[in-house]
Amino acid sequence: MIEPLFWLGLSLLLVATSLTAVLVAAIPALQELARAARSAEKLFDTLSRELPPTLEAIRVTGLEITDLTGDVSEGVKSANKVVKQVDQSLDSARIQAQNLQVGTRSIFVGAKAAWKNFTRQKPTRRTSDRLPSNEKPPLTLREREILKQERRIKAEVYRANDGYSDAATWENNFDDED
Numbered sequence: 082m083i084e085p086l087f088w089l090g091l092s093l094l095l096v097a098t099s100l101t102a103v104l105v106a107a108i109p110a111l112q113e114l115a116r117a118a119r120s121a122e123k124l125f126d127t128l129s130r131e132l133p134p135t136l137e138a139i140r141v142t143g144l145e146i147t148d149l150t151g152d153v154s155e156g157v158k159s160a161n162k163v164v165k166q167v168d169q170s171l172d173s174a175r176i177q178a179q180n181l182q183v184g185t186r187s188i189f190v191g192a193k194a195a196w197k198n199f200t201r202q203k204p205t206r207r208t209s210d211r212l213p214s215n216e217k218p219p220l221t222l223r224e225r226e227i228l229k230q231e232r233r234i235k236a237e238v239y240r241a242n243d244g245y246s247d248a249a250t251w252e253n254n255f256d257d258e259d
Contacts, residue, residue, distance in 0.1 A: 220228070
């Protein structure tokens, strides 16, 4: 009976030795685990102190960016209105410049015509062989009919010849007959 007790004692001794070796090997690992736990605790403490103000600052920055975006869009709209006003002003200035150019040209042409008229020599009066229109005797009905027929004939001749000199003669004759 001694033998089983021997083996039991030996087994217990080996188990105790193994546990002691495991504990000796686990002590540095447990110390490192404790250090890591302390570091994590410090990190979480720092995060709990620093994260809310940082998140608040980020939120405020986002709101400021939104406000600035609104201001910039209003500035762009205002600049667009100013550009349109400047464009309209340039258009009206261009139209006014064109009107001024036409007016100035008209003034110069008028002044030139007036100067030519003022400086030209007056033609001598020619005496007319014709009677004044109020001194001509009125035409009779027969004379009027003859004039109408002559005008029709001359118009037909003019159309047939299609000449400029005939037209000038016809107009001169027409003026003389009146």
